[in-house]
Amino acid sequence: MSGSAYNFGAATFAFFKTMGRRPGAVISIAVWQVLFYLALFVIAAVMFLPHVGAIVALAEAKHEPEPAQVLALFAQMGGAIFLTLVIGFALTLMVQGAWLRLLTRNEVASGVPFRFGGDELRLFVVNLLYVFFGFLMYIAIVIAVVAGSLVGALILNVAGEGTVTGGLLTGLWGFVAALAVMAVVIFLLIRFAAAPALTVRQKDIRFFESWSATKDVTGMMFLSYLVVILVSFGLGIIASVVQQIFMVGAMVSVIEPLSQLENTKGADVDQVMSILGTVFSNPVVIIALLLALVVQYIIQVIIEVCWHGVGAYAAVRYDGGDDVLAPAKPAPYAPSQSVGEAPSEG
Numbered sequence: 001m002s003g004s005a006y007n008f009g010a011a012t013f014a015f016f017k018t019m020g021r022r023p024g025a026v027i028s029i030a031v032w033q034v035l036f037y038l039a040l041f042v043i044a045a046v047m048f049l050p051h052v053g054a055i056v057a058l059a060e061a062k063h064e065p066e067p068a069q070v071l072a073l074f075a076q077m078g079g080a081i082f083l084t085l086v087i088g089f090a091l092t093l094m095v096q097g098a099w100l101r102l103l104t105r106n107e108v109a110s111g112v113p114f115r116f117g118g119d120e121l122r123l124f125v126v127n128l129l130y131v132f133f134g135f136l137m138y139i140a141i142v143i144a145v146v147a148g149s150l151v152g153a154l155i156l157n158v159a160g161e162g163t164v165t166g167g168l169l170t171g172l173w174g175f176v177a178a179l180a181v182m183a184v185v186i187f188l189l190i191r192f193a194a195a196p197a198l199t200v201r202q203k204d205i206r207f208f209e210s211w212s213a214t215k216d217v218t219g220m221m222f223l224s225y226l227v228v229i230l231v232s233f234g235l236g237i238i239a240s241v242v243q244q245i246f247m248v249g250a251m252v253s254v255i256e257p258l259s260q261l262e263n264t265k266g267a268d269v270d271q272v273m274s275i276l277g278t279v280f281s282n283p284v285v286i287i288a289l290l291l292a293l294v295v296q297y298i299i300q301v302i303i304e305v306c307w308h309g310v311g312a313y314a315a316v317r318y319d320g321g322d323d324v325l326a327p328a329k330p331a332p333y334a335p336s337q338s339v340g341e342a343p344s345e346g
Helices: 008-012 014-021 023-060 067-105 118-159 164-191 195-202 218-252 255-263 269-280 283-318
Strands: none
Touching: 008 014, 008 218, 008 283, 014 023, 014 067, 014 283, 023 067, 023 283, 067 118, 067 195, 067 283, 118 164, 118 195, 164 218, 195 283, 218 283
16 A cells, blocks of 8 residues: 655645535535534424423423423324434434545536445444454543552552652652553554545555555554534634624624513513513624534644544555545536445445
């Protein structure tokens, strides 16, 4: 497989590289992603709406609700909760598949870029493997914590309980042990980070092959993820400042109804909801909320693509796919039948 040098910029800033190479594809996936999530929200709202009255009744009760009442309510909502989780998980796989096809194969289906085919089913298996090995890792961490505690107790006993030396040595041991566990966890996460991208790239389940794909670039990938995290914090601060500017400007126009909330102590739910309805039906507030959500969503997409991009770069590099990292070919979209092929394939 490819032994090319690690391109830190291409791996770390996948969003900007991809946006420059395929702006239409990035915008298409991002727009359809928000539309699908809005559809999921509407579906969930429709399914849970019949149960709102029962929830409000329990909340307004003068006494603590009986456990049987709460359990009965959850039993009634069980089907809606399960269906929402299933649809949400399927949508997550479709979104992950669409981004990884773009990042690893330079493919985006015309029209709606989301599919539920072979790519998504293989990603489902990869995510199940993540859950399984994550559970094993959790057990290993618990065992390590117990063993570390025993060693710490032994050190304290040998050095002398209640002594400064004993306290320092025990604290030092706890710090070093915690760092060691964290380092092992991060190392394993990075070594298997390319599994989803490699699975989409080669159209076959490639979970353990990620170990080979990340073998020579683990340290560089760690730095890439670290930069993505720092960029995420920076963008989050920017988003917060921009959103506050929007919302402060909007609240100026609804100071009067907001001031009424101070005088609603002891008021019923209808009065409070009426005041809030006045506030959030104001066009200025609506526009400010929409602008704040747009800013938040754009930043979320940037972070999401950059996070996927590190593993995708390692997969493409391992597979010798320099063609995907180059500028786009003339055809802006792949034929829809080439994307997310039927489950029976591969």
